[in-house]
Amino acid sequence: MHELSVTESILEICTRNARQSGASRVTTINLTIGRLSSIVDDSVQFYWDIISEGTLCAGALLVFKRLPAKMRCNDCGTEYRFDSDLIPCPSCQSMNACILGGDEFQVESIEIETNEDIP
Numbered sequence: 001m002h003e004l005s006v007t008e009s010i011l012e013i014c015t016r017n018a019r020q021s022g023a024s025r026v027t028t029i030n031l032t033i034g035r036l037s038s039i040v041d042d043s044v045q046f047y048w049d050i051i052s053e054g055t056l057c058a059g060a061l062l063v064f065k066r067l068p069a070k071m072r073c074n075d076c077g078t079e080y081r082f083d084s085d086l087i088p089c090p091s092c093q094s095m096n097a098c099i100l101g102g103d104e105f106q107v108e109s110i111e112i113e114t115n116e117d118i119p
């Protein structure tokens, strides 16, 4: 059920921003998700379709962008990124690394339509 609360906060952020911008409709929402986040795109989309109904965001397209995770080697201090599976340190091959980032989840930008767009 983690995705439901995440989806609710996306809706809240987007609705607030859309109102402030005088939007008549939100068309696209660009989201960034860290590679290590446990968020499942399909679940977010599923909840989104339900809770966005009747709001400015109804029918908006959700675009998910996965960010690479960031690691730092505990043995030699090298910082590196990885895209899918955990990889050893590229400098010393150590697997003794800590995670610096990669579980973030945020609304990067939204695209809106305003009434002024309609001729």
Ligand SMILES: [Zn+2]
Pocket: 073, 074, 075, 076, 077, 078, 089, 090, 091, 092, 093, 094
């Ligand atoms: Zn290393």
